[in-house]
Amino acid sequence: MKVSKYIVPVLVIAALFGGYGLRAAFTQPTTNVSLGESRGARLECIVDGVRCKGTANFFTMLYKDVEGINGIETFATERKAIFTYNPAIITPEQIKAIMEEPIPLRDGRIVQVFTCLSMEPL
Amino acid sequence: MKTRYLRYTLFLIVTGLVAYLALGYGSRPFEAYCPFGGMESLWGLFTIGEFSCALGPLNLSLLLALMALALLSKKSFCGWACPIGFLGELCGKAGKKVTNDKLRPGRRVDGLLKLLRYVVLVVFLILTYKTGELILRGYDPFYIIFSGFGHGTVGIISYIVLGVLLVGALVIPMFFCRYLCPLGAVFDPFSRLGVIKISRDETTCTNCGDCQTACPHHIPVQTVRLVRHRDCTNCFECVDACPERKVLSIEAKL
Numbered sequence: 001m002k003v004s005k006y007i008v009p010v011l012v013i014a015a016l017f018g019g020y021g022l023r024a025a026f027t028q029p030t031t032n033v034s035l036g037e038s039r040g041a042r043l044e045c046i047v048d049g050v051r052c053k054g055t056a057n058f059f060t061m062l063y064k065d066v067e068g069i070n071g072i073e074t075f076a077t078e079r080k081a082i083f084t085y086n087p088a089i090i091t092p093e094q095i096k097a098i099m100e101e102p103i104p105l106r107d108g109r110i111v112q113v114f115t116c117l118s119m120e121p122l
Numbered sequence: 123m124k125t126r127y128l129r130y131t132l133f134l135i136v137t138g139l140v141a142y143l144a145l146g147y148g149s150r151p152f153e154a155y156c157p158f159g160g161m162e163s164l165w166g167l168f169t170i171g172e173f174s175c176a177l178g179p180l181n182l183s184l185l186l187a188l189m190a191l192a193l194l195s196k197k198s199f200c201g202w203a204c205p206i207g208f209l210g211e212l213c214g215k216a217g218k219k220v221t222n223d224k225l226r227p228g229r230r231v232d233g234l235l236k237l238l239r240y241v242v243l244v245v246f247l248i249l250t251y252k253t254g255e256l257i258l259r260g261y262d263p264f265y266i267i268f269s270g271f272g273h274g275t276v277g278i279i280s281y282i283v284l285g286v287l288l289v290g291a292l293v294i295p296m297f298f299c300r301y302l303c304p305l306g307a308v309f310d311p312f313s314r315l316g317v318i319k320i321s322r323d324e325t326t327c328t329n330c331g332d333c334q335t336a337c338p339h340h341i342p343v344q345t346v347r348l349v350r351h352r353d354c355t356n357c358f359e360c361v362d363a364c365p366e367r368k369v370l371s372i373e374a375k376l
Contacts, residue, residue, distance in 0.1 A: 001374045003318060005125055008356050008372075009132055011195050011318075012202045016136075019157070019180070019187030026179035028171055051151065052176035053254065077154040077178025 029073040029082075031056045035063065036070040036086075042122035043083045043092050047099060049114035052076050059114060062098055066090065082122065092119050125358040129201065133208040140205055144268040152268050153259075154178050157199075158305040160185025161243075165251035175256045185308075192309045196316030200299060200306060201338075201355025206264050207299055211338050213288060214295025225293045226340065235301045236353075243304035263287055263298060296338050300353070310352045318356060320349040321373040326366060333370065336363030348375065 030053050050056050056074035059081065063069045068089030073082045083095055099114045143152040153159060159181030166174040167182075188199045200207045227235065246258055259265040260280045267284075290297030299306055322333075324347055333343035339353040343360045361370045 003372050003374045005358050005361070005372050006128075008195050008198050008318065008358075009128060009202060011191055012132065012198050015187045015191035015199065016184070016203065018190075019184035022183035022187060023179040026182050028167055028173055028179070030173050030178070032172060053172075053174060075178065076173070076176055077150050077180060079149075 030076040031060055031072070031074045033060045033073075034071045038071060038084065040070045040084045041087045043085060043095060044120045044122050045081045045083070045096070045099070046079055046117040047081050047114050048079060048117055050074055050076055050079050050081060055113075056081075059099065062101075062114075063095075066098060069095070079117075092121070095119075124362050126362065129357060130208075132202050133205070136203045137205040137208060140268055144270065150178070150180065151176060153256075153265070154180045155184065156181060156264060157184040157188050158246075158308070159256075161247065161304070161308055162250045162256060165247070166254065174250065174254050177256075189309070189312050192312035193315055193317070195318040195356050196313040197306065197309050197353065197355040198318075200303075200309070201357035204299075205268075206303070207296070207355070209263075209267075210291050210296045210299050213291035213297075214338060217292030218295065221293060223295075223335075227294065232300075238301045239303055239307040242302050243307040246304050295340070300339065306353075313352045313354070314350060316350075316354075316356075317376060318372060318374050319354065320356070320358070320360060321371055321375070322347055322349075323369050323371070327369045328366060330365065332363045332365060333360035336360050343370070348373070 030050075047059065050059050053076065056076050059074060060072045063072055063083075068086045069083060070086060071084040074080070075082075081099075085095065096116045096119060099116055100112055102110045102112045104110045140152055140155065142148065143150070143155060153176050159177045160183075162175075163173050163177040163181055166172050166177075173179075173181075191199055226232075249257055260277060261283045263284055266280050271281075287298050287302075290301075294300065320343065322343060327344060329344045331344050334340060336359040337343060338357065338359060339351070339355070341349060341351045341354055341360075343349055349360075356372075358372070361372070364370045
């Protein structure tokens with residue numbers, strides 16, 4: 001069956017938009033750390049500074065010994081972190097304060113590595 | 123209208139969008155839009171259920187969508203939207219004016235060199251899977267160019283690689299796409315099955331060879347009835363170059 005040459009650019013554009021739309025079908029995180037029981041309130045944060053698995057691991061390390069944090073999922077390309085926490089022990093404001101706390105680097109500088117751009121309970 | 127103008131418009135839009143993202147204006151890093159990242163993320167997803175390094179859902183969804191596109195319309199992504207394909211084609215056209223296409227390797231050497239892209243694919247995947255990092259991105263022309271020659275992983279070897287690729291593209295059109303592109307290697311089996319392809323009317327064709335000369339991949343269109351070649355990008359340069367009317371047409375055929 002003969003077809004118009006214009007079908008190809010239409011298909012290319014459809015594939016690019018289709019691929020973009022299909023992204024929601026994949027919900028796997030960049031890191032998924034369980035620090036306690038899996039139940040609790042959930043908080044979604046958009047975090048400037050989470051760019052890859054390395055920074056995501058560093059980010060979750062900040063909460064390793066924090067009481068009340070039960071789990072953290074990070075999504076590097078979305079710059080997103082989802083906390084599972086116990087609201088009786090820790091509040092969203094405290095969670096935000098921990099990530100924004102300045103951190104001493106190897107060269108002696110003390111800098112704020114992560115910035116919470118938004119917080120939303122799930 | 124010549125198809126080339128339409129293709130170049132689409133190329134420019136996609137390249138502009140990637141450049142816009144690379145400048146940090148988008149909500150995601152530009153790497154999140156690389157379909158080859160989808161291949162690199164597969165091992166991590168299957169083994170630990172996590173994306174590797176700076177890869178995410180968009181890499182994978184774009185890869186799947188472009189595989190479907192290859193099944194429908196061969197390597198149209200390469201010939202209509204890939205910024206590196208665009209650069210390769212422009213370099214090839216510029217180089218053709220200087221070398222007059224005389225430095226192109228013979229068919230046998232060309233065939234052997236094309237196997238290199240499978241080697242590149244395997245090496246990229248093994249090293250990415252073993253380390254969990256995109257450690258070879260410093261040698262990826264897409265990354266080198268759109269990262270603005272920076273981001274720590276780009277060093278002197280990256281500049282040498284980019285220089286070799288540019289000189290190669292001037293001497294042999296589509297040098298990177300032909301011999302080194304790992305995404306092209308992924309698309310190869312899908313492209314062979316592509317439904318939309320160019321068909322040639324053998325009774326009216328004069329075998330002048332203008333189609334092969336115009337083809338960025340130098341596919342011998344004048345020797346086949348249906349172009350099933352894995353490198354065909356459905357760019358339709360051959361259709362536009364054909365001096366006879368209705369010899370070459372576009373068909374949807376399994």
